[in-house]
Each structure stands twice: as structure tokens, then as C-alpha cells.
Amino acid sequence: MVVFLEGLLWLLRFAVGASIFSFLHVVACRLPIGESVVQGRSHCPGCGRTLSAAELIPCISYVVQGGKCRGCGGRIPVRYLGMELAGGVAFVWCCWFFDQGKGGCGLASGGEVICIEGLWGFLYLGILAVVALIDRDTRIIYDRFHIGIALLGIAAVWLFPEHGLVDRLIGLAVVSVPMFVLALAVEGAFGGGDIKLMAVSGFLLGWRAVLFAAFVGLAAGGVYCIVMLAAGRISRKEQIAFGPFLAVGLAAALFWGDAAAGWYLSLL
Numbered sequence: 001m002v003v004f005l006e007g008l009l010w011l012l013r014f015a016v017g018a019s020i021f022s023f024l025h026v027v028a029c030r031l032p033i034g035e036s037v038v039q040g041r042s043h044c045p046g047c048g049r050t051l052s053a054a055e056l057i058p059c060i061s062y063v064v065q066g067g068k069c070r071g072c073g074g075r076i077p078v079r080y081l082g083m084e085l086a087g088g089v090a091f092v093w094c095c096w097f098f099d100q101g102k103g104g105c106g107l108a109s110g111g112e113v114i115c116i117e118g119l120w121g122f123l124y125l126g127i128l129a130v131v132a133l134i135d136r137d138t139r140i141i142y143d144r145f146h147i148g149i150a151l152l153g154i155a156a157v158w159l160f161p162e163h164g165l166v167d168r169l170i171g172l173a174v175v176s177v178p179m180f181v182l183a184l185a186v187e188g189a190f191g192g193g194d195i196k197l198m199a200v201s202g203f204l205l206g207w208r209a210v211l212f213a214a215f216v217g218l219a220a221g222g223v224y225c226i227v228m229l230a231a232g233r234i235s236r237k238e239q240i241a242f243g244p245f246l247a248v249g250l251a252a253a254l255f256w257g258d259a260a261a262g263w264y265l266s267l268l
């Protein structure tokens, strides 16, 4: 019975995360075109038909309908499912990761859905996901997301006191300042949104982890460009949105940045 309830709790966590990311996907689609994110029911991007409750169950609706709209039969982009799966996994992972060493997140410890640190991490991942989607679609990172990350960074001062204020202030500048200088020297190297993203994230993560994030982001973006150039999908002059790659690097750094940077520094 306890095992069953324990499983149910993890399933609930997955569902909560999937539902929140499903909403964030709506935000990412509607914000750039100026549509309200609270008004207006969810509708098919193809035919505009309002979706029923049965079509709004995260992950399940997409699979049951075979990725097609029930009204017009048009394909629903796979990123709908991708965002919902990512949200479920992110919530479960944050719950588990941030609860390590705190007595566990199972029923025995009171059965809370998620600890405050886990919720903090999940919110950061949520902002990164929206930033990545909107930047990919429009090449813009809105300032409201920088502000959101900055607020999470201020919360981190209390939640994770092991990173001192000096550590965070170095983090604020260690990646953003070189990016800013590079952007001045090479026109269009980075957008202002990318630079601000790395500044506020540097304060949130600390200097070691944000260096790791920049490394992962540059490597991922570089590999993507080489593959796309070789495949003839992009031209040499084309500018790609860098935000999604930085977001991947920052998400990785949230969990492994300190450990990876510590390992690297120990080699020097």
C-alpha cells in the first residue's frame, strides 16, 4: 500500500510539472503575438477550434490523438508533447535532486509534493524553457524573464548560503562582461538579451557554475552550427538564436555546474 501511494505521489508530481510546462508553452506561443495568456481558451493552432477538457490532459491527450487535432486532423507540433514531458521530468527531478540529504521526499518525510529548493529550481527551469522557445521563434528575450531570474537569484542568497555574495557578484560579471566586449567587437555576436540572461543567471548560480553553463552553451551551439552548415540547412552568414543553447547550458549548470567546475579546477 505504501509503495502504491509512493508511486501515486511521484505520478502526481509528474502531472503537476507537465501541466505547468503545458501552460508555459501557451505563454511562449502567445506572448510574442500579443495574445493574452490568461484569457481565451486553448485552441488548435491550425483550425482555431476551442479544445475540450479531454484534449487538455498533458502528454496523454497528445498520444491518444496520435499528435493530430480532432477537428481538422492537422498535425500538432511535437514540441507540445516535448514541453509537457520536459515539465513532468523537471518537476520530478527537482524534487528528488534538491531533497537529497534532507531526509528524502517520500511519504515518510511527510509526503510534501516538493521542497522549497526544488520548487525554486523548477521555476528557474520553467523560465529557461520559455526563454528558449521565444528566442528560437523570435530571437528576442524579454526583460520580464531577466527580472524573474534576478528575483530567484535574490531568493537563492537565502536558500543556498554556501554561495556567498562575492561568489554571486563575480558570477554576475564573469560571463556577461566578456560577452558584452565580444558583442562590441563583433557586430551581432550576441544579443543584449543573451548577455543579460548570463548576468542574472551568474548571480543565481555563482561564478563556477555559470562558467560551466557558458562552456556547455558554446559547445552545444557550435556543434549545432557545424552540423547544420554541413547539412546545408543554414548559410555561413545566417545568425542563429543562441538563447536555447545558453538555456541548455544553464539548466545543466543548475545541477552539475559546481561539481563539474570543481573537477576541472582540480586538474589545473
Ligand SMILES: [Zn+2]
Pocket: 044, 045, 046, 047, 048, 049, 069, 070, 071, 072, 073, 074
Ligand atoms: Zn484543428
